[in-house]
Amino acid sequence: MGKITRFVFQSCLVLFFLVASCDRANAQYQATVSSQPQQTIKxxxxxxxxxxxxxxxxxxxxxxxxxxxxxxxxxxxxxxxxxxxxxxxxxxxxxxxxxxxxxxxxxxxxxxxxxxxxxxxxxxxxxxxxxxxxxxxxxxxxxxxxxxxxxxxxxxxxxxxxxxxxxxxxxxxxxxxxxxxxxxxxxxxxxxxxxxxxxxxxxxxxxxxxxxxxxxxxxxxxxxxxxxxxxxxxxxxxxxxxxxxxxxxxxxxxxxxxxxxxxxxxxxxxxxxxxxxxxxxxxxxxxxxxxxxxxxxxxxxxxxxxxxxxxxxxxxxxxxxxxxxxxxxxxxxxxxxxxxxxxxxxxxxxxxxxxxxxxxxxxxxxxxxxxxYVVKHLTTNDPDLKANNDINIDMVAFDGAKSMVVLFNNHTWTNKKITVKRLAGTNLRKYQTTSTENMADKGSTKIVRGSAIVSLPAKSVVLIVTNAGNGGSSLPR
Missing domain, CATH: 3.20.20.80 (Glycosidases)
Known part of the structure; x- marks a missing residue:
């Protein structure tokens, strides 16, 4: 392969990964809270x-x-x-x-x-x-x-x-x-x-x-x-x-x-x-x-x-x-x-x-x-974040009398936007931890028909807390 050809090939390869990365960053992935409670937090x-x-x-x-x-x-x-x-x-x-x-x-x-x-x-x-x-x-x-x-x-x-x-x-x-x-x-x-x-x-x-x-x-x-x-x-x-x-x-x-x-x-x-x-x-x-x-x-x-x-x-x-x-x-x-x-x-x-x-x-x-509060798992179409069936889990929800709380762990180097579905309440408050922040209050977002878009910075832990819940549960355990 000649120098010019090799340069063009490598440039295209870099461009391909950059475009793929941008597409991933701008993608609107979804995460849906299960309607079924698992166990009660005691x-x-x-x-x-x-x-x-x-x-x-x-x-x-x-x-x-x-x-x-x-x-x-x-x-x-x-x-x-x-x-x-x-x-x-x-x-x-x-x-x-x-x-x-x-x-x-x-x-x-x-x-x-x-x-x-x-x-x-x-x-x-x-x-x-x-x-x-x-x-x-x-x-x-x-x-x-x-x-x-x-x-x-x-x-x-x-x-x-x-x-x-x-x-x-x-x-x-x-x-x-x-x-x-x-x-x-x-x-x-x-x-x-x-x-x-x-x-x-x-x-x-x-x-x-x-x-x-x-x-x-x-x-x-x-x-x-x-x-x-x-x-x-x-x-x-x-x-x-x-x-x-x-x-x-x-x-x-x-x-x-x-x-x-x-x-x-x-x-x-x-x-x-x-x-x-x-x-x-x-x-x-x-x-x-x-x-x-x-x-x-x-x-x-x-x-x-x-x-x-x-x-x-x-x-x-x-x-x-x-x-x-x-x-x-x-x-x-x-x-x-x-x-x-x-x-x-x-x-x-x-x-x-x-x-x-x-x-x-x-x-x-x-x-x-x-x-x-009861634990609820989520499902997601995000290929990077694990919601279930893995030894490392990136999202979990808690449903109670006063609020619904969802924990997200974005362990990737990519900024993400997730449409979170089946939320309770009319608005949520977001807190995030990054390499420079510790549960920083990032303000409120409206919940429309049970859904809201949540941004997850690269390498971040994000917690969202809604203003209403579904009442918890009387599960036996």
Missing amino acids: GWGVFPAWPDWPAGEDILKSPAIQKALYKELGITLIRVRIFHGSYNNALDNGSLDTSFLDRTLVKHLQIAKKNGIAQYFTSTWSPPVPMKKCNTWKGKCPDGSANSLKPEREDDYIRYNVKVLKYLKSKGLGLPVAFSIQNEPDAAVDWDGCVYSKEQFQRVVKKMRAAFDANGLKSVKIHGPEGATLDGSWERLGGVGLPDLYNDAELNQAIGFITHHTYHQWSWGTKDVNVMKQYSNAAARTGKDLWMTEWAAPVGSTQIDKTLNEMRHLARDLVIIKNNYWVWWMGWWLGSGSYNAEQTLLYGNPSNPTKTQRFDIYKRLWNSVRPG
Whole structure:
């Protein structure tokens, strides 16, 4: 090919892609909200901080942190841990270290209650050290093997947890709405942890339920398995279809809520989605609420890419897995660095904490979508944005008594215009996050016969909130 011919060919090729890009940018794609509700949103939450670690103890001292997390964010409940230091490890005689409890967990819950958040649920990172196979609070033994609860100490562990919950109640804090015997029982980690086999997990859950019922703790639901991944959770209930819940009446009665973390990034495409749906459908048939109780591992080369990744993950957790509760991992962490960029809502100076992009998005979303709103998926003819049947979801709707809220994630480099159909109300307000904006108010747009055109800048998270809804739903879950 001659130089002139090659130049002409390359120029035409560039022109072709430019024209294609312009056509894509100017296209009027459509997205339609489903008329059918999926599940009911019942709560938003966060693990506020580690009140028992130096990097988190400012949650006990800083009014600015407390105001941001408890009054501004829009959460309805908090996740807290029962730390292994709550046990008198030195004596190992079944007694509690109430002094430790008073200055950490009790004080934390008192502050949250004072700031309007009285509802809480618990997770345990590690049983007391004397009750474990290896003499360490870590989930991994010095030889690299998984650390675990000694079978002969299971009853001691159960009595210990009964004492902790009764102590919290005696301090005027009420009881938790739910209790987990172990955070991530599938993970042998280099920090607080404990691994449970399926058999031990089920055995301890049943005994814990019986002990709760016998000690005035019937209102406390046991949630679980709370694995680090979906498969780590369902494996402790017999598999993706949760057969052990259906075949074991005592186990089914013992577990009140089905909980999991969603740290696995997944890479199987359609296979992933089908497995997730099988798990979600099996859970729905039990009539139990689904809880996503921890996640914070966005990926991306820039902050907006990480923000988009986590919003697509959130939408997937709601559209595909159909969670009723969704809980972000970390609220506050002292200092700065990559941990804060990926896992926290607030960081930096305790008296004037820095708010991350995700804080502003969750604040807007969670204050707009209250318990009782229902999740609705969308359909779209946009070839770039995923509305369903994908491990990353770019749009999800919430329908309630006062408004309809739609979240859009435009992860592409293309500015888009979407005609959104089947909206409620007569006008909507748009908020957007880009690399330079954090939920900026972009004004109102009229809704005409249920439709409105919404612009989605390249690399943006857009939230629209209408001035009316369809009344939510009385769905069973």
